[in-house]
Amino acid sequence: MLHTINKSPFERNSLDSCLRLSVKGSPILLIEDGVLAATRGTSVSDKMATAMNDHPMFVMGPDLQARGIAGDSVADGITVIDYGGFVDLVVEHGTVQSWL
Amino acid sequence: MLHTINKSPFERNSLDSCLRLSVKGSPILLIEDGVLAATRGTSVSDKMATAMNDHPMFVMGPDLQARGIAGDSVADGITVIDYGGFVDLVVEHGTVQSWL
Amino acid sequence: MAETEIEFDTAGITKKFMYVNRKAPYGTIYALEVLEAVLISAAFEQHACIVFIDDGVYQIKKGQNTDAVNMKNFSKTYGIIAMEKEDADEDEDMDMVWRIIVEKESMEARGLTADDFVIDVEVIASTELAAIMAEQEIVISG
Amino acid sequence: MAETEIEFDTAGITKKFMYVNRKAPYGTIYALEVLEAVLISAAFEQHACIVFIDDGVYQIKKGQNTDAVNMKNFSKTYGIIAMEKEDADEDEDMDMVWRIIVEKESMEARGLTADDFVIDVEVIASTELAAIMAEQEIVISG
Amino acid sequence: MKFGILVNEGPFTHQASDSAYHFVKAAIEKGHQVMRVFFYYDGVYNANKLSAPQSDDRNLVKMWGELGSEHNVDLVVCIAAALRRGIVEDNLADGFRISGLGQLTEVGIAADRLVVFGD
């Protein structure tokens, strides 16, 4: 199962709920305002680092670019992908759970 | 200045931002999903109790009723009002800051 | 001009659908429209897990009275879902499993108990619910 | 049928308007449409405090490139606001004070500094910003 | 006292328009004047006359139009927000008019209070 999060971790509880309700090993993809969780040096960086012990973490490059977040601001261990990469993740991991 | 909060304190950061950016003594009115902050015995009850040391706290009765929250579930010290009471608060306290 | 109706062949296929409700009722309409989606899936005889997480648990809170906000009170409709579940449970010819689940942590954080709900639910802890979620084939969230 | 245009008398009145931006850009359109409201208020020669709080600070982040999401990049429009502010600052005949403010706590929680923004801003701590907010006559949030 | 109102959301997905409606009604009942309700962002959808809610649900488009006519409340739909969203004279409900964003600033200046309802 692939989990997608499209909300800012500073504004909403989507990331928390996803982490509480996803099994170990299932990948998480940050899209739209959800990409704000991917930058290094923020108040949610520690939470993200812990999450990445249990979950492969991906982030949408086009959404990072729109928000002016340079590639070198993205925390280590997070894979930047594009829409094609999103499609591949869905194909590979089966059911998608969108944390709306 | 009257502050209104229309978002659930469990889902969003509106209550936190309001508390950080409102001067002592300014009243806070909980409306719509914001009324969920008013019930006793929740994970935000302590935060609300602290907030009420600095802010008169009001809650929209019609929104409580819609969500099935009985009057006796509302924490002590919060005043339940209706739309007319909302109007009176706006008249009395001047500018309204809606924490959307 | 109305376009031609298109139909896909779904005969004999039963999938595991999960409906995830995470939003409070009335502040937004999502609760009502997810409910309509759940009801329609019964006609297709699909498996359904209806789960209430986070503020979604308020959707099935007892005692909702929308007179003063003048909005449609849809909490009674959950009774229809409970009936659909009973039908699915009782009819041995029908391969259709329905579950209505509340996440324990979300319920407790809001000071609620299973007695507060308009329908019978399974109260399940997050780790177990995560495992159930991972088995689903379709997850619809609103 | 178009209705008659209605106008209110606003001659000679200058009020303190505050525009509160708390949402990230692009995920929702609020940032863009608040910006349009700020620009129009300049024509009325009103005081304006444009404040960026919470995820609103990302609205003025440098380096926004929307080519791949194919949405309108409106971050350059903030330059027009900065110009309006300069006009207000320089014209002594005009009683119009404009301020562009970022809340310090919000900026720091997101690992940003004043150098990260497309326009010059005042970085102000929450307690002081609360006092400024309390003096406003109109607060528009989107 | 004179009120101005800003509605940022449409008539179904969020409660904002409902809350604004009840606020305006209560203000009028208390003898206040509501000079103008300005519909911005998705709020412009409140003026879509083709809206047909279920028979057991409220019809905010109609309710706003009637409240406006009965109590002389100026219901203004922002032209820029409306064009984007496909609200034009052809599908504009009775009681509403389409005008510029300046009308929001104007009511902010002219009214004693501006109250914002949104998401």
Next chain:
Amino acid sequence: MKFGILVNEGPFTHQASDSAYHFVKAAIEKGHQVMRVFFYYDGVYNANKLSAPQSDDRNLVKMWGELGSEHNVDLVVCIAAALRRGIVEDNLADGFRISGLGQLTEVGIAADRLVVFGD
């Protein structure tokens, strides 16, 4: 692989419809089939043919219609959600059709994957 898509929000206020569009486009480019995009909740506003975005902005209503026609993607607007919001045959954009909510369940069953985009 066969995809179904659910879009829960309109073409301006949230990015959901944009993300869904780019996902569908990328899936088709990779040789997958997108059987149906189902527009629910405020998503029905994506089919409002009167939408006229600014000339320097994208026009998702038109983009969806063209993508649907070119690649044989069934674009279905939920009739119940559409009626409430005033989307009817008269203002339905080219390439879309209005049908029942059962079409969402149906594509969930028929497709290999259903991906939801919303708020």
